[in-house]
Amino acid sequence: MLMLELDALDPDAVAEKLPITATRLRDRLLETGMTQEELAIAVDATQGAISQIYTGMTRRSRLLPAIATALAVNLDWLVGTSDQKIDMFDADGKDISEDDLALIRAGRSQKRLSNPAQLETPQTIITVANSNEASVPPAAEEDEDDEIVEVKEIDLRFGMGGGGYLEVPVKKKPRKFTRGWLRLFTNAPHTRIFIAQGIGDSMAPTIMNADMVIIDTSENEVQFGDQIWAAAYGQTGVIKRLRPLPDGGVKILSDNPLVEAETAYDGELHVLGKVVAVIRRMAG
Known part of the structure; x- marks a missing residue:
């Protein structure tokens, strides 16, 4: 870990x-x-x-x-x-x-x-994107789309601790993809992309047990409700829909109607990144 x-x-x-x-x-x-x-x-x-x-x-x-x-x-x-x-x-x-x-x-x-x-002192005004945070200068153009890059895989069977650091359980052997294929889902650098395997049926039918998900960690702020995120909650890795609440909390929602919603407050939920794709093997 x-x-x-x-x-x-x-x-x-x-x-x-x-x-x-x-x-x-x-x-x-x-x-x-x-x-x-x-x-x-x-x-x-x-x-x-x-x-x-x-x-x-x-x-x-x-x-x-x-x-x-x-x-x-x-x-x-x-x-x-x-x-x-x-x-x-x-x-x-x-x-x-x-x-x-x-x-x-x-x-x-x-x-x-x-x-x-x-x-x-000259009042240098920095262009902002979306909100209070200064925009980040565009990264240098990456290599050609057919270049093979390595993407680390998170093992959600293990917990992810919170606080100032996340204990992210990464599998030893990374997965390999082309840049062009990853760009179908996100323009983030490959160092900010993880993959993980869904566990259980709490997000069914959207994400089934053993489905692979792609996580973009360059997006880790929940600004819009009901999108799907990978996060640490209660020392456990979760993939859930998150909904910001007016009181500052975040509602944790499952697509499976049999799973009850929970609410997290300051320091309880640590967002790892946004789920940008679900990869599923076809039956039959």
Whole structure:
């Protein structure tokens, strides 16, 4: 069983960079000397919720505005849409709001920053995709479609632990596919793709026992309801439909009507990736 860092999810990609929000959260915590536990208390959240942002497993969170306020830094820098970092204090050492900062930047406020020189840093605006997370520059073009690449296989018969790391049980011998075939289902790099074999009938008839599924770990944020994901829940690897709830929880749904739905809250569910294909042997 391999211990894989959440932002990498593959031993060949352990050095891959964390999302910019996670990187900047780490930097600001070091600057302020605040711990994750103290930050969780300050924003009225669980330490598990902070850990998910810290490890890069959650890139977009309703907690980010409150986290920026607690760390006294501008939100657009924290989420990666600007390179201009501002300490959110005025010249008298009092906290300033995002609205105050906007007025100061526009020259329409009598307030002054505690460190006015920070406004002299060019405010590089980074193009965003979908939400708060800065878009990732496109990767260099990969080799031809007929190139053979290796894809690791997860063994869902073993549990997958949660927390800052996932214990992802990977089989020793990888599977081999052509890039072109994988691109029929996802454009993710092959190092971010796993395959797994479905176990049991909880997702029947969509996924039957022993069906093979392809998992894209470059997609690991549940933004739309009822899509199928591979995840760790209760130390167990699962393949389920996930539905975000207004209270911050996630409903775990099975296609088999005989299997009851469950609800996970902060720190209980760790998403590995999105199921992008099901491969089934024809009967007969």
